[in-house]
Amino acid sequence: MNKRYWSGRICGLVPYTPGEQPKDRQFIKLNTNENPYPPSPRVTGAVAAAAGADLRRYPDPEGAPLLAALSRACGLPQDHIFAGNGSDEVLSFAFQAFFDAGSTIVFPDITYSFYPVYANLFGIRCRRVPLNPDFTLPVEAFCGGNDGVVIANPNAPTGMAVGLDALRAILEANPHAVVIVDEAYVDFGAQSALPLVGAYPNLLVVQTMSKSRALAGLRVGFAFGQPELIAALRCVKDSINSYTLDRLAIAGAVAALEDGDYFDLRRRQVMDTRERAAERLRELGFTVLPSQANFLFASHPAVPARDLFAGLRAAGILVRYFAQPRIDSFLRITVGTDGEMDALCRALESLLGQRS
Amino acid sequence: MNKRYWSGRICGLVPYTPGEQPKDRQFIKLNTNENPYPPSPRVTGAVAAAAGADLRRYPDPEGAPLLAALSRACGLPQDHIFAGNGSDEVLSFAFQAFFDAGSTIVFPDITYSFYPVYANLFGIRCRRVPLNPDFTLPVEAFCGGNDGVVIANPNAPTGMAVGLDALRAILEANPHAVVIVDEAYVDFGAQSALPLVGAYPNLLVVQTMSKSRALAGLRVGFAFGQPELIAALRCVKDSINSYTLDRLAIAGAVAALEDGDYFDLRRRQVMDTRERAAERLRELGFTVLPSQANFLFASHPAVPARDLFAGLRAAGILVRYFAQPRIDSFLRITVGTDGEMDALCRALESLLGQRS
Numbered sequence: 001m002n003k004r005y006w007s008g009r010i011c012g013l014v015p016y017t018p019g020e021q022p023k024d025r026q027f028i029k030l031n032t033n034e035n036p037y038p039p040s041p042r043v044t045g046a047v048a049a050a051a052g053a054d055l056r057r058y059p060d061p062e063g064a065p066l067l068a069a070l071s072r073a074c075g076l077p078q079d080h081i082f083a084g085n086g087s088d089e090v091l092s093f094a095f096q097a098f099f100d101a102g103s104t105i106v107f108p109d110i111t112y113s114f115y116p117v118y119a120n121l122f123g124i125r126c127r128r129v130p131l132n133p134d135f136t137l138p139v140e141a142f143c144g145g146n147d148g149v150v151i152a153n154p155n156a157p158t159g160m161a162v163g164l165d166a167l168r169a170i171l172e173a174n175p176h177a178v179v180i181v182d183e184a185y186v187d188f189g190a191q192s193a194l195p196l197v198g199a200y201p202n203l204l205v206v207q208t209m210s211k212s213r214a215l216a217g218l219r220v221g222f223a224f225g226q227p228e229l230i231a232a233l234r235c236v237k238d239s240i241n242s243y244t245l246d247r248l249a250i251a252g253a254v255a256a257l258e259d260g261d262y263f264d265l266r267r268r269q270v271m272d273t274r275e276r277a278a279e280r281l282r283e284l285g286f287t288v289l290p291s292q293a294n295f296l297f298a299s300h301p302a303v304p305a306r307d308l309f310a311g312l313r314a315a316g317i318l319v320r321y322f323a324q325p326r327i328d329s330f331l332r333i334t335v336g337t338d339g340e341m342d343a344l345c346r347a348l349e350s351l352l353g354q355r356s
Numbered sequence: 357m358n359k360r361y362w363s364g365r366i367c368g369l370v371p372y373t374p375g376e377q378p379k380d381r382q383f384i385k386l387n388t389n390e391n392p393y394p395p396s397p398r399v400t401g402a403v404a405a406a407a408g409a410d411l412r413r414y415p416d417p418e419g420a421p422l423l424a425a426l427s428r429a430c431g432l433p434q435d436h437i438f439a440g441n442g443s444d445e446v447l448s449f450a451f452q453a454f455f456d457a458g459s460t461i462v463f464p465d466i467t468y469s470f471y472p473v474y475a476n477l478f479g480i481r482c483r484r485v486p487l488n489p490d491f492t493l494p495v496e497a498f499c500g501g502n503d504g505v506v507i508a509n510p511n512a513p514t515g516m517a518v519g520l521d522a523l524r525a526i527l528e529a530n531p532h533a534v535v536i537v538d539e540a541y542v543d544f545g546a547q548s549a550l551p552l553v554g555a556y557p558n559l560l561v562v563q564t565m566s567k568s569r570a571l572a573g574l575r576v577g578f579a580f581g582q583p584e585l586i587a588a589l590r591c592v593k594d595s596i597n598s599y600t601l602d603r604l605a606i607a608g609a610v611a612a613l614e615d616g617d618y619f620d621l622r623r624r625q626v627m628d629t630r631e632r633a634a635e636r637l638r639e640l641g642f643t644v645l646p647s648q649a650n651f652l653f654a655s656h657p658a659v660p661a662r663d664l665f666a667g668l669r670a671a672g673i674l675v676r677y678f679a680q681p682r683i684d685s686f687l688r689i690t691v692g693t694d695g696e697m698d699a700l701c702r703a704l705e706s707l708l709g710q711r712s
Binding site: 057 | 357358359360361362364365366369371372373374377379385390391393394395400403404407408409411412413416441444448452453454456457474477557558570571572573574575584587588591592593594595596597598599600602603604
């Protein structure tokens with residue numbers, strides 16, 4: 001590809017690679033951490049009601065009805081909340097809002113692979129702290145001397161979470177740096193840092209509706225923090241796109257948030273299935289990390305993960321494999337329905353049997 | 357506002373100010389260039405059909421069904437088309453993709469006020485070329501020596517357009533710089549630069565569904581250019597947010613694009629109303645610039661525009677006033693329905709009568 005007209009800032013970029021979205025063939029899709037259940041049935045009605053003549057009007061620039069619903073749900077005032085087009089957009093705004101070009105931010109060597117992509121685009125330096133050999137977070141290594149900290153909690157693709165004490169230690173040791181806690185998967189069993197927002201002006205908590213709310217297709221994410229941080233995110237948004245949430249996304253997100261019973265039912269189902277599937281994978285000889293997310297990270301001592309990935313794909317099951325140091329013996333497997341996880345385990349059993 | 361945690365790149369920013377979106381009171385809203393008619397009725401059904409269980413899945417990262425519909429509509433291959441979250445997002449991606457920090461881009465002194473906002477965020481220098489005294493474009497001043505060119509055609513807030521010969525001259529005089537032609541309002545009577553895309557590798561044409569398609573609330577915009585430029589936009593998107601168009605926006609946009617008859621009916625109505633309203637404003641003593649957009653830019657010799665703006669607001673009619681050199685004697689008036697324009701003219705008549 002000729003790049004005569006590309007700016008210097010993008011010529012050397014390696015963009016993020018999302019998981020495969022197959023178009024041609026029906027797969028059991030356990031590769032992008034989508035929810036196996038549909039969103040709240042209230043979403044459909046709310047979206048249909050919003051899809052009329054009012055679409056000719058711009059949406060509210062801050063997504064006000066959504067901020068109001070979030071405020072009711074979490075108890076924080078609206079000036080503590082930012083809503084955007086998926087948590088990826090919110091994170092990209094946060095990197096621009098809080099991290100200077102040439103400064104150095106820190107995150108684990110094994111984590112969400114979008115963080116270094118944002119950093120590269122905005123000229124921010126990255127210091128990657130190795131996770132401990134058991135993939136736990138070396139908390140003390142994040143304490144002090146950073147221009148910014150990014151922690152996914154639970155972490156991806158390990159699924160492992162830290163408690164609030166660890167986050168408090170990191171927040172207190174970095175009083176002049178913003179600490180982003182990316183809680184994309186928090187609703188599947190980890191502790192949210194939301195109760196810390198009032199105490200720490202340097203804390204930004206980022207969440208999404210893509211996973212636990214089953215709305216990956218609606219593109220809605222949030223950030224929670226003190227007004228100084230939220231105003232910075234709004235400043236970035238209003239310098240890029242005044243309205244990143246369309247009227248339908250706002251309406252659908254509000255309806256999903258208001259259906260708390262459905263939310264609790266579905267995330268409970270996912271967590272129950274996760275524990276049963278982890279147990280069966282262990283019976284098949286896998287090492288399975290303790291997950292508090294809607295996916296499992298599993299490694300088999302006898303068969304290379306790359307081979308299992310390919311074998312599963314041939315059997316019509318998509319999982320995710322990262323050809324990356326330290327984790328290239330692992331598969332990341334999204335928790336599907338019980339039926340989907342049964343099919344996965346049967347396919348793995350067959351693949352392992354062919355090897356023995 | 358304390359800005360302890362704000363990055364240097366945003367501390368001095370002045371974000372874009374969108375037109376007022378009143379929440380409390382019913383106004384005749386002629387201030388944000390929205391379409392006075394609802395979108396195609398096909399949109400509602402398409403959105404409702406997309407608002408089911410599939411929302412749990414991520415959308416196609418490039419909005420493939422929308423690229424296919426656009427390709428059918430404009431005749432360009434899909435690798436010549438980019439779709440994003442409104443043309444504002446598309447423009448922000450283009451500024452990052454094609455203009456280096458420290459380089460100098462050129463645009464008219466009177467034009468869409470988001471251009472300098474993008475430039476400031478990304479560290480790009482701006483050279484503002486004064487429009488001629490009659491608000492026409494001094495084409496030769498854009499010919500040569502630029503790192504980038506941005507032309508709104510028709511221009512905002514004047515509504516005045518240039519022909520393809522002028523654009524050809526600018527494209528040929530800037531062979532090493534990308535020329536962005538922002539056609540947000542092109543469907544109301546101006547000539548689109550789309551037929552030039554094949555001949556000029558440095559041309560990026562940007563369009564939106566917010567105006568002529570009556571979908572400001574859906575947030576869908578496009579760019580058209582040769583594959584080298586489109587690939588650069590995708591590189592930026594994939595370094596920020598893999599999926600900026602949600603499933604509902606994709607479905608609604610496709611439905612609107614496929615309803616060509618409705619599109620032609622409504623834009624014809626807007627153009628007819630525009631000409632009638634311009635004539636009545638001239639009868640009231642206004643100077644009205646020749647508009648090829650869905651708004652009129654009008655100045656009265658006897659009464660300050662600021663006073664007319666305030667008087668109209670008190671009468672329940674919102675228009676836009678820019679307190680800015682050279683145009684602070686003008687009102688920008690969105691073309692509404694015939695009834696709304698009648699109400700506007702009556703209110704102006706009354707305000708002017710009180711003065712004489």
